[in-house]
Amino acid sequence: MRPVVPYVTAALLFGLGVFGVLRRRNAVLVLMAVELMLNAVNLILVTADTTVRAQLPHAGQVFALFVIVLAAAEIGVGLAIVLQLYRLRASVAVDEVPLTEAPTPVPAGVAGVAADRSAAGTTGGVDGPEVRG
Amino acid sequence: MTGADLLLLALGAVAVGAGVLVVSTKHLVRAGLYLVVCLGALAGDYLVLTAELVAWVQVLIYVGAVVVLLLFAVMLTRAPIGASDDLDRPGWPAALIGGGSGLGLAVLLVDAFRWSRVELPTAGTADRLGEQVFRSWVLPFEVLSVLLLAALVGAIVLSRPDIGRPGPVRSATPAAGDEGGRA
Structure with missing residues (x-):
């Protein structure tokens, strides 16, 4: 068995994952690209398990199992x-997420004070103004 | 070139080809289905590399659970069914960084391993692997169970709007009731 074949496969998959994370706008597609990167690392671990002599036997496969479990938690x-x-x-476009403003569109104090102003102003804090506008 | 080499080459080509389609297709649902092909080819790679347990765990958890979750998310975010043009950013820097990292890693690994040859171990490593998990790695294994529980609780707290936001939610509760009354 030539170990260079799965190693190169894993390297190319990792590059594809990096490309996908940087290229895609949809957050679900970004998560899919992250899965590609994690699988490339898994392939490296399993290949190293069969090709490199380690002190503990099968440490690479155990690590691959751990990475799979971590990926499941991450995706959840x-x-x-x-x-x-x-x-x-x-919207799930990652480049439209505002990073500089507060996470809720209406702050807590404003929502509490202006609760009687109009129902539209306060429900905007729950649903987001973009849904309504 | 032995049979294992040819199998690894073919499965690797399938995996990389499906990966290219995952990051370049214009259909959201098809990206998930190409991801199934890619992960299945990788499971075949693990089988050839005599890692049967990892291969079947890959099929169970990745193809069975993760991809189904991703497809659920595609549906819940009301993704368009057909092709859509706004999935990508204009991506020269992405191609540069991704291609650079991928090809750089490939060059490093080719330089490290050249065209050397390694004998595959005998198949049937599942019992030895289980022995290792429950002997040398039992503490990380238990920590992982705690991590899965934490991820479960975190996902529930994130997706329920009435947990974890004491101030604004309580003040907005009459408004929510008002909205329900109006509707």
């Missing part, structure tokens, strides 16, 4: 964040 939390973003902004 990541999708929860993406769905919350969609609920707030009605």
Whole structure:
């Protein structure tokens, strides 16, 4: 077995993952590209397990299993964040996320004081103004 | 070139080709389905590399759970069904960085391993792997179970709007009731 074949496959997959993370605008597609990168690392670990003699046997495969579990946890939390973003902004484009303003569009004090002003102003704090506008 | 080499080459080509389609297709749902092809080819790679347990865990968790979750997210965010043009940024820097890192890593690994030859170990490593997991790596294994629990609780807290925001939610509760009354 020539170990260079799976190693080069893993390197190319990692490059594709980096490209996808930087290129895509949709947050779900960004998560898919992150999965590509994690799988490239897994392939490196499994190939190293069969080709490099280690002190503990099968440490590479154990690490690959751990990375798979970590990827499952990551995708769960990541999708929860993406769905919350969609609920707030009605869009999952990662370059339209404002990083400099507060996460809720209406601040707490304003919402409490102006609760009687209009129902539209306060429900904007829950749904986001973009949904309504 | 032995049979294992040819299999690894073919599966690697399938994986890389499907990966290219994942990061370049204009259909959101098709990106998820190409991801299935890519992950399945990688599971075949693991089988050839005598890592059967990792291969089947890959099929179970990645192809079975992660891709289904991603497709759920595609549906829940009301993604367009057909081709859409606004999925990509104009991407010369992305191509530069991604291609540079991928090809750079490939050159490094080719330089490290050249065209050397390694004998594959005998197949059937699942029992030895389980022995290792429950002997040398049992503490990280247990920590991972705590991490999965934390991720579960975190996902629930993130997706329920009435947990974890004490100030604004309570003041907005009558407004929500008002909205319900108006509707």
